[in-house]
Amino acid sequence: MTICSPTQVRNRSRVRDGRRRFDSLTIGLHWATVALITGMFASAWLLLASDREHAAILLNVHRSLGVVTWAVAIARLAWRFSFAYLPPFPETMPRAQQRFAKASEYGLYALLLLQPLTGLAQSLARGRSFMLFEWQVPKVMAGNKALTLLFHQIHTVSAWLLLGLIGLHVLAALFHRLVLKDEVLQSMLPWRSTHAAADAPSSTFAPEDAAARSHTPPSQAAMVETVTP
Numbered sequence: 001m002t003i004c005s006p007t008q009v010r011n012r013s014r015v016r017d018g019r020r021r022f023d024s025l026t027i028g029l030h031w032a033t034v035a036l037i038t039g040m041f042a043s044a045w046l047l048l049a050s051d052r053e054h055a056a057i058l059l060n061v062h063r064s065l066g067v068v069t070w071a072v073a074i075a076r077l078a079w080r081f082s083f084a085y086l087p088p089f090p091e092t093m094p095r096a097q098q099r100f101a102k103a104s105e106y107g108l109y110a111l112l113l114l115q116p117l118t119g120l121a122q123s124l125a126r127g128r129s130f131m132l133f134e135w136q137v138p139k140v141m142a143g144n145k146a147l148t149l150l151f152h153q154i155h156t157v158s159a160w161l162l163l164g165l166i167g168l169h170v171l172a173a174l175f176h177r178l179v180l181k182d183e184v185l186q187s188m189l190p191w192r193s194t195h196a197a198a199d200a201p202s203s204t205f206a207p208e209d210a211a212a213r214s215h216t217p218p219s220q221a222a223m224v225e226t227v228t229p
Contacts, residue, residue, distance in 0.1 A: 020087035021187045029076045031190055033112070036069040037166070040115075044159070060131040063123065066116035067132065073112040090182045101172070104165055111162040118158060122151035 021027070043062040050058055080086070089098045123130050127143025130136070176184035 020183065021192070022087060023083075023085040025079060026076075026084045026086075027188055027190055029072060029079065030188055033069065033072055033076070036065055036072060037112075037162075040065045040069060041159075041163070056131070060133075063119060063130070064133045066119050069112060070116035073109060077109060087187050090180075090184065092180075092182070104168060104172075108162070108165050108169065111158055111165065114158055115155065115162060118151050118155040122148055122155055125151055 022030075040062060043058050043065065047055055047058045047062060089101070123137075124140055125144050125148040127139055127141055129139050173185045173188075176182050177186075
């Protein structure tokens with residue numbers, strides 16, 4: 001008689017249909033970050049073309065979204081290194097490509113943490129009070145034009161770097177989906193794929209799982225299906 005541990009049952013349930021996905025909270029935080037970044041870039045570009053009356057509102061929106069993005073990035077990192085379920089890379093993915101994917105991921109995290117801080121530092125260095133959400137942040141230092149310009153330049157350069165990394169991230173996801181035809185993109189989609197398991201007879205993430213199941217005696221296979229949610 002084979003006894004399945006909770007971890008084994010959970011892992012089997014993730015690949016029962018030949019696919020693997022990130023956990024729900026990781027997926028939710030990922031797409032929340034996408035929405036926040038879209039809002040930040042949209043407000044920044046609208047700010048460039050706005051008049052003085054609307055500039056203050058857009059700047060408040062931009063700052064506030066930056067603070068929320070910073071908090072979400074902290075939450076994502078905390079969850080990632082504690083309880084997040086991270087499916088492995090596809091077995092066919094070269095080591096160099098895996099290292100590049102990890103480097104770009106941590107680069108995105110670093111920029112998501114840096115961007116709001118440099119924007120906030122720029123606002124403080126102006127030496128004036130400013131709005132953040134519904135609160136007014138008081139003046140905390142005398143205005144310093146050189147420091148303001150420095151933080152503005154860092155904020156601008158890092159914004160373009162963030163946009164470039166996001167572009168590479170999107171292109172890589174599309175390359176995996178359209179060219180390599182593996183399950184990397186589907187693992188982070190907010191909805192589950194409706195394709196039948198027959199469309200992907202073995203998981204590109206863990207082909208050994210499918211092989212192990214094909215050699216499982218009928219009695220054990222039936223027990224696994226019974227305990228798997």
